[in-house]
Amino acid sequence: NAGVTQTPKFQVLKTGQSMTLQCAQDMNHEYMSWYRQDPGMGLRLIHYSVGAGITDQGEVPNGYNVSRSTTEDFPLRLLSAAPSQTSVYFCASSYAGGLSNEQFFGPGTRLTVL
Amino acid sequence: DAKTTQPPSMDCAEGRAANLPCNHSTISGNEYVYWYRQIHSQGPQYIIHGLKNNETNEMASLIITEDRKSSTLILPHATLRDTAVYYCIVKHNAGNMLTFGGGTRLMVKP
Numbered sequence: 001n002a003g004v005t006q007t008p009k010f011q012v013l014k015t016g017q018s019m020t021l022q023c024a025q026d027m028n029h030e031y032m033s034w035y036r037q038d039p040g041m042g043l044r045l046i047h048y049s050v051g052a053g054i055t056d057q058g059e060v061p062n063g064y065n066v067s068r069s070t071t072e073d074f075p076l077r078l079l080s081a082a083p084s085q086t087s088v089y090f091c092a093s094s095y096a097g098g099l100s101n102e103q104f105f106g107p108g109t110r111l112t113v114l
Numbered sequence: 115d116a117k118t119t120q121p122p123s124m125d126c127a128e129g130r131a132a133n134l135p136c137n138h139s140t141i142s143g144n145e146y147v148y149w150y151r152q153i154h155s156q157g158p159q160y161i162i163h164g165l166k167n168n169e170t171n172e173m174a175s176l177i178i179t180e181d182r183k184s185s186t187l188i189l190p191h192a193t194l195r196d197t198a199v200y201y202c203i204v205k206h207n208a209g210n211m212l213t214f215g216g217g218t219r220l221m222v223k224p
Contacts, residue, residue, distance in 0.1 A: 035212075
């Protein structure tokens with residue numbers, strides 16, 4: 001298993017540009033989510049999905065869109081990048097049921113918006 | 115989900131036990147205590163979780179007080195590779211939203 005993979009690892013954008021951060025998992029997890037982490041801070045939830053075709057907003061959703069057309073993939077779109085979106089972005093996945101919903105995190109995408 | 119309070123930083127000597135405290139005085143009856151850690155620049159890693167009984171796995175032990183208002187994560191023999199930020203998170207078992215606070219930065223020293 002590759003686990004949770006994220007691409008790209010690093011990205012530099014100019015203000016106003018758009019891009020998509022990719023996230024994929026091969027564990028057949030129902031739940032997937034996106035977090036951002038600013039320097040010296042804990043992670044904050046952007047959007048999450050409880051299954052294909054279902055998404056919902058987290059704590060800091062503004063400026064980001066998501067979709068979940070397959071179980072495996074959960075891309076995060078920045079429509080018009082702003083310097084305030086400079087951050088490290090982590091994708092995570094987990095099973096929906098059972099006694100444990102341990103989340104598995106990807107390695108992160110480091111985004112700089114100039 | 116209940117809020118947690120952790121010391122911002124701790125030091126531990128290599129080979130000794132690291133005891134990381136967490137206060138969660140507003141925890142409700144159906145909320146679990148989860149611990150994750152984040153080694154520099156990597157994605158967080160699940161360590162352990164529990165409801166009210168003490169738990170142990172290959173990585174750590176979790177001690178939850180009888181009133182469930184606080185807990186302690188124990189790394190029995192800390193190594194340099196255990197240097198990381200440790201997050202205590204209280205949440206319902208349903209749903210996948212994790213609310214991260216500031217965590218405790220554990221420095222294991224030779």
